Amino acid sequence: MKDIAEQIFLAGVDAVLPEKLIRSQVKLSGDFLHLAEWEFPLSRFRQIYLLAAGKAAAAMACEMERLLGDRIRDGHIITKYGHGRALKRLTLTEAGHPVPDAEGVKGTQRMLDIARKAGENDLVVCLLSGGASALMADLPEGISLDDLKRTNELLVTCGADIAKINTIRKHLSGVKGGELARTLFPATTVSLILSDVVGNRLEVIASGPTAGDRTNFADAMDVINSYSLKEKLPASVLHHLQKGVAGSIPDTPKPDDPIFQNVYNYVIGSNSTALRAAAQKAKELGCTTEIVTETLQGDYTAVADYILDTVENYQRPKRAKPLCLLFGGEPTVKVSGNGKGGRNQHLALYLATRISPKKRITILCAGTDGTDGPTDAAGAVIDDKTVSNALERGINPYQYLNGCDSYHFFQQAGGHIMTGNTGTNVMDMIVAIGED
Ligand SMILES: Nc1ncnc2c1ncn2[C@@H]1O[C@H](COP(=O)(O)OP(=O)(O)OP(=O)(O)O)[C@@H](O)[C@H]1O
Ligand SMILES: O=C(O)[C@H](O)CO
Incomplete structure (x- = not known):
């Protein structure tokens, strides 16, 4: 029976391989990129960029690269060590997970550099999957990489669920909690999302880089208090969150923010x-x-x-x-x-x-x-x-x-x-x- 159980598990995994999911749901016919009920006339866009993060990022990017070929102007992928794949046009960083590291910081910087280039007439394809919250590592002012590492170590071992963990991560980042969409605005953004979250909540998966965030700094502090993390967290992190609660740091963009008007988030596969x-x-x-x-x-x-x-x-x-x-x-x-x-x-x-x-x-x-x-x-x-x-x-x-x-x-x-x-x-x- 152990073998049977394993065969059943493997059949499940096989069905959610990114190449299969993308091949069956994203189609290119002539000039049009089709996805669910949407179609995007590619020649309408000046440039196409691709950004990917997560454990499945390289596999997803390979398939999109196969589909879009040299229409992609530039793109960068961040994935976990050992999860990289050979890519033709896109650059890739392998980085630390579940605890972020310096490679993640460099890769995220490169991602943001590309994001800043995107303008009104450009299309940005984002490929998001689980693990991205740790892999995308950016450092808010005053927070060191060691502080971010310590914070993540505490978060992933404290017993909090991923929605709560990511409430904190979203408030310590210029990429998560819709902040990537803010940087990309007013470009058209299409995010293909592989969900590793119960209920497929867009703002939780990968900490929702292109999704409106319903949580705020006060919610982040609530998580810290309920898991007794206050005394253990680095002072710089606590200070940042407290400044957020006091209103001296802008909160993450909320779902009704106009920056999301050109953002198409689509879950291509889930549990x-x-x-x-x-x-x-x-x-x-x-x-x-x-x-x-x-x-x-x-x-x-x-x-x-x-x-x-x-x-x-x-x-x-x-x-x-x-x-x-x-x-x-x-x-x-x-x-x-x-x-x-x-x-x-x-x-x-x-x-x-x-x-x-x-x-x-x-x-x-x-x-x-x-x-x-x-x-x-x-x-x-x-x-x-x-x-x-x-x-x-x-x-x-x-x-x-x-x-x-x-x-x-x-x-x-x-x-x-x-x-x-x-x-x-x-x-x-x-x-x-x-x-x-
Ligand atoms: N010694 C251990 N025994 C039991 N569980 C552990 C142990 N060490 C770590 N974990 C659990 O492993 C989890 C992190 O591992 P893993 O990388 O599989 O997480 P993940 O949730 O899949 O990551 P992500 O959500 O970022 O994709 C933590 O939730 C932690 O509770
Ligand atoms: O990266 C993350 O935040 C988790 O894997 C959930 O998507």
Whole structure:
């Protein structure tokens, strides 16, 4: 069943590869670029620029470069280390993620230099995907790179969900929270967005560089207070946010701002695209299948209870086919200690400790981007025997769980899902298979 679960997961990932998504939804016919209900007559534009950021940026850019060829005047891509691809006309920076680094600062500077060149009669194609918030690193006045790094480290480990994390990131940037659109105005901007966010909220994905922001500086301070980050944050960051609350720094542009009148934001793929393909594969493999949710979020312990409860109590005829339940989303883990892991491996290990030994259940938890937390694993697959087998071999799952060291647990006990970097990113998938 572990192999079956992996095949189902991989079918989901395959359906959200950027080249497939762009090829099927963005068409060029003669002079016209077609996207959803819009068409853009390319010869009307003086110049075409391309800007891309995120874990899927290079794969997305390759496909757009293939489509638009030498019509692109200039463009730059920022992606995570190891996620680059060979490009013909566009330049690329590989940078730090989830903690920003100096390369990210340089790449963002280059992006902004291009953005500033765009004028009223130009078209700018933006390709945005998850990871972009960390990869695009710009430094507001008075904030050093070390301060930004420390802030991001605190944010990604404090247990806050991505909407809350990005509320802060948007208020520490001249690119996020619609600020890129502000720089690009009045050029026509078309953003193709690969969503890795529950509910596909444009202002949250990649911190919404071309989307109007509904949050403000006071909301950012609220997040800091509710996660007790005030004492831990660098003074420069706190000072910047406090100045924002006092009104001495302009807030991010809001959705009704006229700068968005020429901006076309379009989500080309999301977790639900992957779940539908996974469900199709599960049916082909002979399972009774259901997509339970694409909005899993919240603390991993509550998420685990929900998954187990759903699998264990699912009503179906006896001796029917195996049951495959699919879940999508992004649970959160409050990390403590110096262990190595990711939220999928951590959730999988926790689930292993919670499955009733009387049930025959297999569960795979993995990130569609192929890298779970700061590890080279996409996630892990467990079953009702994982804990007993490990204990027999002298490997204590509870110790690894408490130390947030799930990676080393699966390295010893087996169960890692290793895909390598997939070139896409639409959150996490959980494949749960139950047998009678
Ligand atoms: N030792 C650990 N155990 C469990 N989870 C961890 C551990 N270290 C980091 N994490 C989790 O990994 C997450 C960051 O990893 P990852 O790069 O997969 O995030 P991501 O959310 O996919 O990034 P992005 O949203 O920017 O694409 C954090 O949410 C953090 O809680
Ligand atoms: O980059 C980010 O902000 C997250 O991946 C959500 O899109």
